[in-house]
Amino acid sequence: MERFFIYKPGSRNGYTLLELLCVLALMGILSALAVPRLIYITHWELEGAARAMAADIRLVQQEAIVHGECTEVYFLGSHDSYQLRLPNVNRMVYLPEGVNYEGQTSFPTDPFLKFNYLGAPGGGGTVTLQTKSGSKRYVIVTPVTGRVRVSKTPPSY
Secondary structure, eight states: GEEEOOOOTSSOOOOHHHHHHHHHHHHHHHHHHHHHHHHHHHHHHHHHHHHHHHHHHHHHHHHHHHHSSEEEEEEGGGGGGGEEOOSSSEEEEEOOOEEEEEEEOOOOOEEEEEETTSOSSSSSSEEEEEETTTEEEEEEEOOTTOEEEEEEEEEEE
16 A cells, blocks of 8 residues: 555556556546447537527517518528528528538528518428438428427428
């Protein structure tokens, strides 16, 4: 027990091969446990991006009702972003790193989603978001009512 706390001149300092192998084995086990968690983190980025987009669409819809003016969301697929066009301000929103659009949106006025002064959409449609690993989330706007929801499965029209 003394050898760990008291320095003796001439004694060997350093680590044995067995100690180094134990540390490497422990690091290997911890990293094996961490890798699936990192994949899980990208899932949360996708889920967060989809939910944030749904909230932004609802905001645009509510602003149309409050101001009594038409509003719209402009989807810029090539830049992985979208623009909220409100009566008083335009705001650009960028998707998180690793999340992008899959193809184009399915709105009748693609790449726009328009709301009239009553908050009704110009038509229903879907925005598909995906990660590089292939996970997808669908932001779905229902025609006529304008209900906005996020789903793991594509809509069946």
